[in-house]
Amino acid sequence: MTATAVVTGVGVLAPNGIGAEEYWSATLRGESGIGRITRFDPSSYPSRLAGEVTGFAVRDHVPSRLVPQTDRTTQFALAGSDWALADCGLTADSLPADERGVVTASASGGFEFGQRELGHLWGKDPKHVSAYMSFAWFYAVNSGQVSIRHDLRGPTGVVVADQAGGLDAVAQARRRIRKGTPLMLTGGMDASLCPYGLAAQVSAGILSESEDPARAYLPFDAAADGHVPGEGGAMLTLEDAERARERGARSYGEISGYAATFDPRPGSGRPANLERAVRGALADAGLRPDDIAFVLADGAGEPESDRVEAQALTAVFGPEGVPVTVPKTMTGRLYSGAGPLDLVTALFALRDGVVPPTVHVDRPATGYDIDLVTGSPRPVGGDAALVLARGRGGFNSAMVVRRPSAA
Structure with missing residues (x-):
């Protein structure tokens, strides 16, 4: 019989709420996290609005030794993974390391980290480029850092398919559950709101240029003229339904x-x-x-x-x-x-x-x-x-x- 994959833990960072229940409450209230970009001066760009995650103090959520090694997107993934695993009620020794895996999605990798180090290369000299540049920018870095932090030695991977990739990663994790892996950590985070990241998005010609946060992103509206970029996402723990029931875990759904x-x-x-x-x-x-x-x-x-x-x-x-x-x-x-x-x-x-x-x-x-x-x-x-x-x-x-x- 094929195993059924259920969601037993979630970790959320969104522009309108940090934490799953905080995000959900804000969403039901219709609270928007879209506004003018504050992480850098966007005045020279035709699109100046975004959904920024605010109130995330990285050193409160990520070990200090990892902060200089990681891009913002990886810091989000590490925090979201911590919360998802805590939410599902499993600890590091609950399962053998090779029975725990991770599959994440990435659309841009560590853009902000890469931009900073390239600036050091051209503005100073190669000696000022961080050794962590070799992996901090890479699409697979979230899966790698999360697997190291939580000793996940089972199936591991990354999916790169723009916005569709987030669902594809969860589907890949579901396949691993159905093939017998007891626990998969999955999901996606993105954080490319930096000068280089916004330049790449503007070049596609599909961002709204409205200055009004209430009129910039209007899907299915007569005035629709593009979208607003954002940062954040969610991490989920997937388990076999029968195993989750046996250990008394709460299931959010299948x-x-x-x-x-x-x-x-x-x-x-x-x-x-x-x-x-x-x-x-x-x-x-x-x-x-x-x-x-x-x-x-x-x-x-x-x-x-x-x-x-x-x-x-x-x-x-x-x-x-x-x-x-x-x-x-x-x-x-x-x-x-x-x-x-x-x-x-x-x-x-x-x-x-x-x-x-x-x-x-x-x-x-x-x-x-x-x-x-x-x-x-x-x-x-x-x-x-x-x-x-x-x-x-x-x-x-x-x-x-x-x-x-x-x-």
């Missing part, structure tokens, strides 16, 4: 379905493949469209991407057939951290029977035919939710989560 597809190149004339990912995730979960209580959409905030997503949802669920929300309008798009944070949001929404709103969207564009939750949270019943994530270059990922089983 990762019950997943599928990923890839879009054809632009201009090919072939349709996007998001709908196929949605149907694949439902099939993997053994569910019908009417079993889904709500959808956390990718919500790109670009008219064409929004149209493709709305059409996929309408094709699967029917016109206005399921409540749809984009709570990342309160945080910005967190890239590799977005999907894991949306999974936490979906699990808490199922737990509490309420869907958070898509804030600031007050004039949904015509022709989308989706039931967008706006204004205030909406009560909802049901046992399953769908989370979508899409990445630049054609990545599509869909994941279904369920309430914890009563068995």
Whole structure:
């Protein structure tokens, strides 16, 4: 019998809340963490807004010896991993080291660390470049540092697929649980709000240039003109459901379905493949469209991407057939951290029977035919939710989560 992967611990850092319950409370209140960038002077950039994590005192959460070795994104991952493991109730000696693994997602690696050390190289000389530069910038550094800190010697890896990568990493961890690994730590964090990181994002031409935090990121709105970047994300512990029950662990819910597809190149004339990912995730979960209580959409905030997503949802669920929300309008798009944070949001929404709103969207564009939750949270019943994530270059990922089983 194939093992069922359940979420037994979570650790969250988001622009509108540090800690899972703090984030969830702020999200239900509709509190936005988007504002003008404060980590550096953004005045020379066309896009100056972002979702920054505030109030994170790194030395309160990361051992002092690791601070000079790590980028902000890794510091987030270390803190989130500490919290997720503490939340699940396991200690370092609860399982043999080779029965504990880690898979994370990364979209940018340690941009801020890399920028600083390159500045030392060109502004001073090579002797001033940190030896830690050899790995602190790398996409796999979060998995590496987390595995060292918690002695995780089981399956280890990293997924790089822009925003879709966060769901892909959780799916890879789920595969390892189903193959017999007792515990997997997974998720994603991103923190590329530095001059170099923002320059790279601006170059894509898909950031909003609005100066108003309430009008900058408007997915499915008639005024949508791009997105706002953000930082943070979530780490999760996954366990086999039966083992978790045997040790009396609390389960937030089950990762019950997943599928990923890839879009054809632009201009090919072939349709996007998001709908196929949605149907694949439902099939993997053994569910019908009417079993889904709500959808956390990718919500790109670009008219064409929004149209493709709305059409996929309408094709699967029917016109206005399921409540749809984009709570990342309160945080910005967190890239590799977005999907894991949306999974936490979906699990808490199922737990509490309420869907958070898509804030600031007050004039949904015509022709989308989706039931967008706006204004205030909406009560909802049901046992399953769908989370979508899409990445630049054609990545599509869909994941279904369920309430914890009563068995």
